[in-house]
Amino acid sequence: MDEHMINSLMSTVDLISSTLDAAPHSWRDQLHIIRNITASLDITDSTPDEARKRWQFPLINVFQRVAFADADNGGVGDIADWCLRQALALLQLYPDDVGILMLVGKNWLLRAQKSLAKIHQAERTSSSSGSGHGSQEYPLSRSEEEQQAFRAEREAEDRLHTADYVEARGILLPATEYLKRAVNTAQAQNKIHGDLLSTAAEAYMSLGNVSSARANEQYFRQALEYLRSASLITDYTLPSPLQQ
Template identity: 70%
Template sequence: MDEHMVSALVSTVELISSTLDAAPDSWRDQLQTIRNTTASLELIDSTPNETRRRWQIPLISVFQRVAFADADNGGVPDVANWCLRQALTQLQLYPEDVDLLTLIGQNWLLRAQKSLAKIHHNERGSSSSGASYGHPLSRSEEERLAARSAIEAEDRLHAADYVEARGILLPATEYLKRAVDAARAQGRLNGVLLAAAAESFMSLGNVSSTRISGPYFHEALDYLREASGLQGYMLPAHLQQYLEEYGPLDTIT
């Protein structure tokens, strides 16, 4: 790709990014332009090149932003797949690149959102349709209900959405953990990355058996504590609530 084409591509990416900043719901309007690019562009560098890297990573990032603008409904698979393929290819040249590791981890985390949204919807429906009791329960009744709920929860883990979510979240946690470790080593650690890593481990814990989920939640809490201690960074509300509820005592087993 010659210098003129690169310049035009960079301008297009910057325009898409600024448009999304001003009107996030306009992402569908950007799809045709993005697909015109992804149909003919593959990032197949064979040697590291910092000049090319400086425009390639923002391009993948902006295209991935569009690909997962509606992550709960599955996003835009062809663009999401293109982004993952390019990032993985580039990672072979820059194996400790924090931005690439983060992009790959976020790609997997966002892929899981469709399954996680379906799980959340089904669990909410199940809890709202549960039996109600007109009298106080005895201790033995409470214990039986708790035991039954635990069995039902374990059984749900074998459902397709749970299996799919775990399979997608495992690489999300792997790459985001690598990103955190690389960022820490390079003095580039930031709250957004720590929050994403925490989100991935929390999500994996939520769809895993209680027999193995404890370490996932502990990892998430460690990241949240570290993020909350960074000057100038504020955790998203749901993560702050989680930290306040479980962080002080860390009672998760």
């Protein structure tokens, strides 16, 4: 690809990015032009080239942003898959690049959002439909409370084996692996930043929420460790969902 084509491509990427900043809901308008590009572009570099990486990385990053603009409904599969393939191709060339590691981990985290959204909705429906069970005229006895707690625990354990939970865990495991690798690499290179830590924390917290009580403690502990580290970074504010 010659310099003129690269400049033209990057102008398009910059335009898509600025359009999304101004009008996030316009992402569907970008799909046609992105598909035209992805249909004929694959990263096949065999040796590292910093000049090429300078346009390859932001291109994947912006396209991934479009692919998962509606992550709760599954995102745009073909573009999401293209982004993951290209990011992994770059990672082969730059295995210690924090940005690429985060890009791959975030791709997996965003893939999990559809399953997580379905789980959240099912739990909300279940809790609202069961909200009348505790409104008896007389208080529950100790044995009745224990039975109710046991039933709730057993139902929660049973849910862990349903399709959405299994799928979410399967997707979140690589998300946590790549993001942990990104954090460790960033710390070794003194390049740690709040967005990386909070993204890694979100992945571990999500994995904990869909795992059994026997396994989730380690995930929640790792998430809290990342959140504490992020909160200590000057001029960084945790996203509101992670501030509880």
